[in-house]
Amino acid sequence: MTIKYSKDHEWINAADANAAVVGITLHAQDALGDVVFVDLPAVGTTFAQGDVAGVVESVKAAADVYMPVSGEVVEVNEALRADPSLANSDPLGAGWFFKVKLSEPAQLDGLMDETAYSSFSASA
Amino acid sequence: MSAPAAAPLLTTPLNALHIELGARMVPFAGYSMPVQYPAGLMAEHLHTREKAGLFDVSHMGQLRLVGPDAAAAFESLMPVDVIDLPVGKQRYGLLLNDEGGIIDDLMFFRVAQDELFVIVNGACKVGDIAHIQARIGQRCQVVPLPDHALLALQGPQAATALARLAPGVEKLVFMTGGNFQIAGCDCFVTRSGYTGEDGFEISVPAAQADTLARALLAQPEVKPIGLGARNSLRLEAGLCLYGNDIDTTTTPVEAALNWAMQKVRRTGGARAGGFPGADKVLAQLDNPASVARKRVGLVALERVPVREHTELQSEGGQKIGEVTSGLLGPSFDKPIALAYVDAQHAAIGTRVNAIVRGKAVPMEVCATPFVPTRYYRG
Numbered sequence: 001m002t003i004k005y006s007k008d009h010e011w012i013n014a015a016d017a018n019a020a021v022v023g024i025t026l027h028a029q030d031a032l033g034d035v036v037f038v039d040l041p042a043v044g045t046t047f048a049q050g051d052v053a054g055v056v057e058s059v060k061a062a063a064d065v066y067m068p069v070s071g072e073v074v075e076v077n078e079a080l081r082a083d084p085s086l087a088n089s090d091p092l093g094a095g096w097f098f099k100v101k102l103s104e105p106a107q108l109d110g111l112m113d114e115t116a117y118s119s120f121s122a123s124a
Numbered sequence: 125m126s127a128p129a130a131a132p133l134l135t136t137p138l139n140a141l142h143i144e145l146g147a148r149m150v151p152f153a154g155y156s157m158p159v160q161y162p163a164g165l166m167a168e169h170l171h172t173r174e175k176a177g178l179f180d181v182s183h184m185g186q187l188r189l190v191g192p193d194a195a196a197a198f199e200s201l202m203p204v205d206v207i208d209l210p211v212g213k214q215r216y217g218l219l220l221n222d223e224g225g226i227i228d229d230l231m232f233f234r235v236a237q238d239e240l241f242v243i244v245n246g247a248c249k250v251g252d253i254a255h256i257q258a259r260i261g262q263r264c265q266v267v268p269l270p271d272h273a274l275l276a277l278q279g280p281q282a283a284t285a286l287a288r289l290a291p292g293v294e295k296l297v298f299m300t301g302g303n304f305q306i307a308g309c310d311c312f313v314t315r316s317g318y319t320g321e322d323g324f325e326i327s328v329p330a331a332q333a334d335t336l337a338r339a340l341l342a343q344p345e346v347k348p349i350g351l352g353a354r355n356s357l358r359l360e361a362g363l364c365l366y367g368n369d370i371d372t373t374t375t376p377v378e379a380a381l382n383w384a385m386q387k388v389r390r391t392g393g394a395r396a397g398g399f400p401g402a403d404k405v406l407a408q409l410d411n412p413a414s415v416a417r418k419r420v421g422l423v424a425l426e427r428v429p430v431r432e433h434t435e436l437q438s439e440g441g442q443k444i445g446e447v448t449s450g451l452l453g454p455s456f457d458k459p460i461a462l463a464y465v466d467a468q469h470a471a472i473g474t475r476v477n478a479i480v481r482g483k484a485v486p487m488e489v490c491a492t493p494f495v496p497t498r499y500y501r502g
Contacts, residue, residue, distance in 0.1 A: 033352070034166035036452045037429050039481065055481065057429050059165050059451050060352045 003092075004108055005117035006068040008050075011092065017105055019074055023096040024056060024065065024087060027121040033058040035087040038065075040076040040098055047071065047100075049107055054097055056087060069107040071100040136182035137273045137333040145348055152351060153246035155183040160350035168353035169454040172319055173495075176279035177349035178340050181318075185249025186272050186327055189240040189256075191264035198232070198240055201259055203376060203399050205386035209234045214299040214314050216384050217242075218376055219252060224401025224408075225372035226379065228252050229364065231325075233301055233314060241312070243274065243325070245366045273333035278323030278357070280498060281345035286313075286324055289339060293324070298499040307339030308332075318354065320361025320497040359460060360453045362421060362492025368432055369419060369448045369462045375401070377408035378464070380419045385409070417445065418470040421492035422478075424459035427452075428485045430478040436463055437477045437484070444469045444476060456494045461487070 003013045009028035014020035029035060039055035047053050047067040054065035076098045080086050086095035102108075112120060133156040136142075142149060147158035158180065160168060171177055189198055199206035204217045211234045219227040228248040233241040244252045249268075257266045277286055287294040290304040293313055301314030309332035317323040328336050340346050355365065364370045370379045387393050391406050399405075408415050424430055429452045436445040450461030461478075469476060472491055477484035 033160065034164055037427065039428075057452075059169075059356050059454060060159070062429065062431060 002113065004068070004111035004113065005120075006066065006111055007120065008066040008068070009121065010066060010068045012068045012100075012108070012111070014069075014102060014105070014108055017102045019099040020069070020071070020102055021096050021099050022068060024091055025117070025121065026091050028056075028063070029088050029091045029095075032056065032063060033060055035084045038080055038084045038087065038097065040081055041073045043073055043076060045073050046103075047073070049104070056084075056097075065097060067100070068111060069100065069102055070104045071102045073098050074101050075099040134183075136180055137330040138180045138182065138337050141334055141337055142180065142348075147348070147350060150351075153183045155246065157183060158348070158350040160352045161348050163347065165350070165352040165356065166454050168347065168349040169356050171347050172279045172321060172349055172353060172357055173455050174279070175347070176277055176282040176285050176323075176343070176345040177319075177353070178337065178346050179276040179278065179349050179354055180273070180337070181246075181276050181325070181354075182273040182330075182333065183246035184274050185244040185246060185252060186269040186274060187242050187244070187253060187256075188235070188267040188269065189242060189260075189264050190238065190267060192238045194238055194240055194264035195234070197260035197263035198242075198256075199395070200398060201256065201400065203385045203389050203402070203405055205388050205395075206232065206240070207395070208388065211236055212300055212302065214301060214316055218381065218384060219255065220376070220399060220401045220405070221372055222400045223372075224375040224404035226366075226370045226374055226376065227255060227372060229366055229370060231314075231316060241327075247367060269327075271330050272327050273330050275326045275328065275333070275337060275340070276317050276319075276323060277326065277340060277346065278317045278319040278321045278349075279345070280322060282321070282323040283500065285340065285343040285345045288343060296324075297502040298322075307336055309336040309339075311336065315500060318361075318363060319357040320363070320493055320495055321357075322498050322500045353454075355449075356451055356454055359449050359451060359462065360456050360493065360495040361497055362462070362494060364419075364462070365449055374419070374464070375405055375408060377405060377412075377415055378417055378419065382409065413467075415467055417464045418467050419448075419462060419464055420470050420489045421494060422447070422450075422461040422463055422476070422487040423490045423494070424461075424478070425486040425488060427459065428480055429459045430461050430480055430485055430487065434461075435479045436465060436487075437479060438469060439475055439477065447478065453494055459485075460494045462492075465489070
């Protein structure tokens with residue numbers, strides 16, 4: 001399973017379709033700057049693809065975190081809530097936001113792969 | 125991302141230097157300006173509080189008012205004592221409209237008995253110069269200085285760094301200034317700024333700005349600082365940003381800028397009134413109970429940033445005001461804000477709720493500055 005990317009600059013690793021990991025991309029954290037606050041969804045909440053599921057804020061700006069796919073939030077990253085700078089220092093690893101149980105796994109096919117996202121974010 | 129068609133952005137004389145330093149450039153006040161350098165907003169903010177930061181503020185408007193009547197003429201535009209400002213000193217001023225609303229806030233310096241040097245906000249400068257020209261252009265020469273850059277060197281080590289290049293500059297005290305040669309550049313220096321720290325603002329001919337900036341950046345204490353940290357530094361210092369915290373719909377009294385209006389211009393003073401909007405502003409000063417809303421400082425009691433335009437409610441759930449600037453203060457390490465609230469909720473210690481994404485974030489009215497200022501008063 002590879003990582004997929006949304007046009008809203010989230011990544012999703014769906015190696016486990018019952019707990020796919022979602023975070024913001026290297027590009028997104030760079031554009032935001034030093035992250036000082038994250039608002040994470042409540043575990044058990046169900047979202048449709050494209051819904052606002054959280055918020056990430058730097059000193060200078062706030063940005064919504066969108067659901068890259070439909071599903072139910074099964075876990076959130078409490079370590080990120082305690083230390084939001086993890087979104088900058090390790091956005092693809094320790095800085096993950098939440099895990100989601102996919103309700104429509106086929107939506108993954110509509111997301112970008114790394115090559116497509118690289119050129120997308122370079123032109124954004 | 126394709127930008128909408130707009131007037132091409134202007135650049136400052138330091139544009140090439142910003143790009144060389146790796147700055148992220150953004151449109152601001154019609155200019156392409158550095159919002160941050162590779163170190164990032166947080167590091168730049170903290171560096172300025174600890175050592176010294178160099179800011180390019182060349183987008184701001186600089187002008188001279190010249191002639192024997194210049195001070196009296198300029199005083200007729202502001203609720204401020206201009207006439208009695210001694211030569212060599214600087215003061216904060218406010219241009220008002222006929223309703224007492226704030227057209228702009230500014231700094232002015234008495235160069236000579238018959239000459240003032242004025243610095244206004246970049247986004248307001250075209251309108252300000254037209255206003256000044258229209259109202260007092262018959263009484264003095266209004267001379268814009270578009271061929272001058274403006275640099276700010278701010279922080280507790282600013283004086284040490286600048287004095288290495290311009291011995292004697294350390295003797296200036298807060299809100300005074302003078303001419304200095306710095307790295308071969310013809311500079312006019314005031315000891316002032318917009319960060320709450322000790323520091324200097326330096327006006328320099330555009331052609332010499334790059335040389336000056338590189339000489340300052342060569343000092344071990346000095347790093348380049350972008351507009352992002354400039355904003356967080358000024359907010360921690362409790363200073364208003366024109367367009368956010370004050371504008372033509374706010375009077376100086378509502379904006380809690382009473383300190384900027386000297387007694388001589390108030391009711392009972394030797395030169396009371398005689399400025400645009402005087403009836404309204406003096407009535408508000410004379411009868412504080414008539415003022416319906418007031419600018420206050422707020423600190424959040426939870427670690428949730430509260431941003432501009434956020435609605436404020438009383439603990440009973442009534443709308444009582446709105447945030448005009450807000451962020452997590454990098455040095456203060458808590459969310460802070462400036463806001464307008466109904467007068468009965470303006471007392472220090474009052475609890476209010478900010479409505480952030482539908483949830484109430486408790487905040488408390490508190491004194492500003494949030495971070496103690498460290499101006500050098502000798």
